[in-house]
């Protein structure tokens with residue numbers, strides 16, 4: 681009987697300890713759960729703040745450099761950092777200088793280098809003097825639109841319709857400079 685009683689007390693004690701440990705574990709779980717939640721939330725806040733900052737910076741970078749002033753509404757000054765950021769970009773975007781000599785070689789040389797088809801040769805000052813006297817506008821027009829004279833036919837753009845006007849003009853200027 682006493683043995684039985686002692687066993688019961690032992691069981692009871694074990695059960696109490698077990699429940700205590702279980703309760704402690706449960707409490708710990710709850711604490712960890714809330715701590716983790718709180719941490720995650722504060723992290724999210726930081727992320728949100730950073731994202732908003734990044735977005736604002738992006739917007740500033742994308743903002744137009746110039747603004748149009750309309751009557752009664754003065755142009756808003758673009759933010760200073762935008763100007764700084766745009767300065768090197770604007771420089772990089774400047775069109776590369778066209779190499780007139782190169783265009784001449786590829787598009788004009790066939791006739792103007794050899795005198796083929798009656799073309800005035802580059803460097804032939806006598807052949808060019810009267811043509812240069814006509815003025816740049818006429819030369820430009822004849823180079824771009826073509827022209828038929830006493831010597832022969834100058835095709836529009838020397839036949840290179842694929843080239844932009846600026847390339848042809850650069851070649852013309854090169855040719856004229858070499859023929860003065």
Ligand code: HEC
Nearest residue numbers: 787788791798799811822823829830831832833834838852
């Ligand atoms: C297929 C041959 C040919 C090619 C290619 C050619 N030209 Fe000519 N060009 C001529 C001929 C021929 C004349 C002379 C026409 C005349 O005065 O009778 C001439 C004349 C000119 C003149 C003088 C126009 C004037 O008013 O006196 C200019 C400027 C000129 N060419 C520019 C160019 C340029 C720039 C190129 C290259 C992009 C070029 N040509 C390519 C044949 C050519």
